[in-house]
Amino acid sequence: MEKPVNRARLVKAPEHFISQELIADINANGLDESRRGFLRKGFMSAVGGAAAGLVAPMAFAAGDGDPAILEKQEWQTTLGKNVATMPYGVPSIYEANLIRRESPGLTRVSASSVAFTPLQGLFGTITPNGLHFERHHQGWYNLNPETHRLMVNGMVKNARVFTMNDLMRLPSVSRTHFIECGANTGLEWGNVAVPTVQYTHGMLSCCEFTGVPLKVLLEECGADLKKGKFLLAEGGDGSGMTRTINLESCLDDTIVAWSMNGEMLRPENGFPLRLVVPGVQGVSWVKWLRRLEVGDMPWNTKDEAVHYIELMPDGMHRQYASIQECKSVITTPSGGQQLLDKGFYNVSGMAWSGRGKIKRVDVSFDGGNNWRTARLETPVLTKSITRFNIDWVWDGSPAILQSRAVDDTGYIQPSIKVLRDVRGNRSIYHNNAIQSWKLDSNGEVSNVQVG
Amino acid sequence: MYKLDKLIARFVIAFLAALSAQLACAQNTQGSVKFPGVGRNATPAEEMAWDIDVRPDFKGLPKGSGSVEQGQAIWESKCASCHGVFGESNEIFTPIAGGTTADDVKTGRVASLGDRKQPQRTTLMKVPTVSTLWDYIYRAMPWNAPRSLTPDDTYALVAFILSLGEIVPDDFVLSNTNIADVQKKMPNRNGMTRNHGFWSVNGKPDVNGSSCMTNCVKFVQIGSTLPDFARDAHGNIAEQNRLYGPYRGSDSTKPPLDKLPGSTGEGLAHAADTHVATTKGPAALFKSENCSACHAPNAKLVGPSIADIAAKYKGQGGAQERLMAKVKNGGSGVWGAIPMPPQSQLSDEDRATLVHWVLTGQ
Numbered sequence: 001m002e003k004p005v006n007r008a009r010l011v012k013a014p015e016h017f018i019s020q021e022l023i024a025d026i027n028a029n030g031l032d033e034s035r036r037g038f039l040r041k042g043f044m045s046a047v048g049g050a051a052a053g054l055v056a057p058m059a060f061a062a063g064d065g066d067p068a069i070l071e072k073q074e075w076q077t078t079l080g081k082n083v084a085t086m087p088y089g090v091p092s093i094y095e096a097n098l099i100r101r102e103s104p105g106l107t108r109v110s111a112s113s114v115a116f117t118p119l120q121g122l123f124g125t126i127t128p129n130g131l132h133f134e135r136h137h138q139g140w141y142n143l144n145p146e147t148h149r150l151m152v153n154g155m156v157k158n159a160r161v162f163t164m165n166d167l168m169r170l171p172s173v174s175r176t177h178f179i180e181c182g183a184n185t186g187l188e189w190g191n192v193a194v195p196t197v198q199y200t201h202g203m204l205s206c207c208e209f210t211g212v213p214l215k216v217l218l219e220e221c222g223a224d225l226k227k228g229k230f231l232l233a234e235g236g237d238g239s240g241m242t243r244t245i246n247l248e249s250c251l252d253d254t255i256v257a258w259s260m261n262g263e264m265l266r267p268e269n270g271f272p273l274r275l276v277v278p279g280v281q282g283v284s285w286v287k288w289l290r291r292l293e294v295g296d297m298p299w300n301t302k303d304e305a306v307h308y309i310e311l312m313p314d315g316m317h318r319q320y321a322s323i324q325e326c327k328s329v330i331t332t333p334s335g336g337q338q339l340l341d342k343g344f345y346n347v348s349g350m351a352w353s354g355r356g357k358i359k360r361v362d363v364s365f366d367g368g369n370n371w372r373t374a375r376l377e378t379p380v381l382t383k384s385i386t387r388f389n390i391d392w393v394w395d396g397s398p399a400i401l402q403s404r405a406v407d408d409t410g411y412i413q414p415s416i417k418v419l420r421d422v423r424g425n426r427s428i429y430h431n432n433a434i435q436s437w438k439l440d441s442n443g444e445v446s447n448v449q450v451g
Numbered sequence: 452m453y454k455l456d457k458l459i460a461r462f463v464i465a466f467l468a469a470l471s472a473q474l475a476c477a478q479n480t481q482g483s484v485k486f487p488g489v490g491r492n493a494t495p496a497e498e499m500a501w502d503i504d505v506r507p508d509f510k511g512l513p514k515g516s517g518s519v520e521q522g523q524a525i526w527e528s529k530c531a532s533c534h535g536v537f538g539e540s541n542e543i544f545t546p547i548a549g550g551t552t553a554d555d556v557k558t559g560r561v562a563s564l565g566d567r568k569q570p571q572r573t574t575l576m577k578v579p580t581v582s583t584l585w586d587y588i589y590r591a592m593p594w595n596a597p598r599s600l601t602p603d604d605t606y607a608l609v610a611f612i613l614s615l616g617e618i619v620p621d622d623f624v625l626s627n628t629n630i631a632d633v634q635k636k637m638p639n640r641n642g643m644t645r646n647h648g649f650w651s652v653n654g655k656p657d658v659n660g661s662s663c664m665t666n667c668v669k670f671v672q673i674g675s676t677l678p679d680f681a682r683d684a685h686g687n688i689a690e691q692n693r694l695y696g697p698y699r700g701s702d703s704t705k706p707p708l709d710k711l712p713g714s715t716g717e718g719l720a721h722a723a724d725t726h727v728a729t730t731k732g733p734a735a736l737f738k739s740e741n742c743s744a745c746h747a748p749n750a751k752l753v754g755p756s757i758a759d760i761a762a763k764y765k766g767q768g769g770a771q772e773r774l775m776a777k778v779k780n781g782g783s784g785v786w787g788a789i790p791m792p793p794q795s796q797l798s799d800e801d802r803a804t805l806v807h808w809v810l811t812g813q
Binding site: 162192246320369370 | 484485486489490491492493497498501502503504506507508542543544560561562563564565566567572574577578579580582583586587590591594597598639642643644645647648649650651652653654656657658659660661662663664665666667668671672673674675676677681682684685686688690691692693694695697698699700701703707708709710711712713714716719738739741743744
């Protein structure tokens with residue numbers, strides 16, 4: 001016979017093991033030795049699933065061991081979700097904090113604005129497609145690839161029209177390159193302006209792009225590349241974004257691309273077609289590309305005559321400043337981050353150059369007085385992001401972290417002072433200065449400028 | 452007999468060759484050298500429809516004309532809501548006019564770019580070529596309805612902008628025949644240089660860093676930090692970092708911690724504290740539909756504040772319907788000279804949600 005259940009006996013719910021006051025106290029202040037004294041194994045077990053975010057990072061109570069090991073977890077004891085529950089996967093719910101973000105107050109209207117890549121949380125060199133930075137001039141659309149056309153005209157034998165079906169039949173290349181907005185870090189020309197690396201350097205991404213080399217397409221149309229030294233790239237969005245491309249400098253590695261990291265371009269990044277101009281500022285990588293015109297002079301379009309020009313101290317504007325010079329930044333740790341404790345850390349960051357490959361990255365922990373050479377992760381590709389790492393044992397005293405990249409032309413990333421001495425502080429574009437992060441003894445990292 | 456056969460065969464081959472050439476023509480594949488069957492030639496009409504760019508030598512400029520006066524009328528109805536009646540707005544976009552002088556028109560260099568006496572850099576202070584204004588206005592303006600202006604509208608608007616900068620007189624009529632003369636009066640026509648190393652990948656850099664490795668500086672001086680009041684300006688940084696791993700985000704809603712948290716993470720922001728459910732309510736819609744470009748909660752920007760609108764319509768029957776119609780069709784004269792452009796992109800449902808929110812706060 002089955003033993004009757006004693007229904008009369010009241011079992012105390014696990015959350016009643018501790019008082020409401022202590023729950024509030026732990027929520028507000030976390031767990032420490034004195035608070036932990038109140039906790040029982042049963043409590044840890046009962047709240048383990050629901051309060052994972054609260055309990056999991058804590059050290060375990062002295063005794064038998066870590067509840068994360070001793071107790072069975074929900075995912076060990078129940079049936080998980082089916083395959084294809086999420087047919088196009090999304091990151092873990094625990095990654096929800098790492099998203100593209102706008103800088104409050106930077107622009108009034110979000111259709112003509114920037115959303116920054118969360119560099120502080122990325123690894124390696126490739127930017128996940130959902131996190132690739134956005135910059136639009138008149139809002140984005142989901143263009144219909146069936147009706148999208150690319151026209152090639154100007155100084156060509158035959159002005160020609162290509163559908164996406166046409167283009168994707170052509171011999172393609174896949175190459176990994178960084179794209180950086182010319183205004184990246186521009187907020188910091190005058191002084192420190194934003195707290196984290198997402199906002200100081202987040203108009204930067206790096207992807208594998210696939211498409212047909214521009215040269216193949218131009219030759220196919222019979223382009224006069226002797227007289228036609230310039231290319232107008234035009235977008236299919238409302239702004240009809242137009243940029244002059246320097247064919248002498250960019251013809252060999254420019255790609256008319258439809259793919260980013262193995263999938264089609266995302267709409268925010270120019271689906272179904274964009275120009276990829278390695279080493280050159282992002283505005284020239286025209287999105288929703290619909291027309292390429294070969295010509296014998298620059299066009300002086302709005303975004304190369306009113307914006308994306310550098311104001312020099314004598315009031316002269318540098319026009320067509322296109323190349324993104326050698327630059328690097330430490331991403332972990334970086335501004336706005338908090339270290340838990342002293343001890344060993346892998347300090348890591350990104351380095352890139354619009355003129356070629358990264359040759360070396362040096363890291364300083366004392367504000368630029370002494371430098372050590374970091375490890376470069378392979379592959380080291382041209383006009384691409386290179387990841388660097390360096391070992392560091394933090395003794396708990398204040399420190400200022402900097403990185404300094406050198407490319408294979410021998411160019412060394414300059415300090416902000418060296419840049420300002422030549423270019424003043426009223427420019428917006430092409431700030432490739434050494435970034436300084438100050439680490440305080442409380443473990444908090446903040447954005448500072450040295451010198 | 453044999454010869455005749457051969458002759459016929461020859462004719463047939465010639466006929467077939469001609470036919471296939473014609474077919475090729477019909478498919479517009481001529482010109483394809485390496486990749487037959489891929490792409491086709493553009494028709495003249497297609498080229499005309501898309502090739503609208505105007506270069507500094509005015510190649511591509513369509514014939515037409517427009518006066519300052521005509522330009523002013525178009526400006527006030529289609530442009531002023533974003534750019535200000537006198538092109539002075541810095542609320543939404545940077546100012547168009549201001550900062551240039553009659554002297555600049557003579558020298559072709561805008562003095563205020565060098566003397567720092569002008570707080571804002573306006574379009575007319577920067578733009579070296581009038582073709583640039585023409586090209587951009589024609590291709591991309593008005594901002595919410597690009598490609599809706601005629602060439603004559605565009606001439607008129609460019610004339611009006613130039614008159615704001617006193618580059619042309621108030622009674623000027625700009626046309627394709629006199630635009631090159633206007634070009635010679637642009638205040639910053641000599642203010643651009645390509646004499647730098649950033650146009651080409653082989654260009655020469657203007658600065659270079661130091662390769663010093665040890666004892667490089669006498670003392671380290673921090674020249675600039677983020678002020679304390681800006682700690683929270685970008686929201687809670689704890690919510691913008693992983694909640695696990697060695698590098699957490701600082702809880703920027705609170706002052707910095709007194710001491711290192713240690714491995715227990717004491718004092719750190721917790722998931723429960725920082726994760727707020729993101730609801731896509733009317734407030735988010737108000738921002739995503741760019742209503743917030745012109746309307747602030749409590750302050751007058753280009754348009755009236757939300758509070759002012761709510762106060763004006765308080766207790767009025769049919770306010771919801773009347774405002775919904777206004778948002779759809781645009782309006783003018785109620786809150787000042789600047790009209791509200793019609794918001795035809797909004798769905799009826801979104802319009803109802805937004806108006807309800809403006810009127811009731813819910």
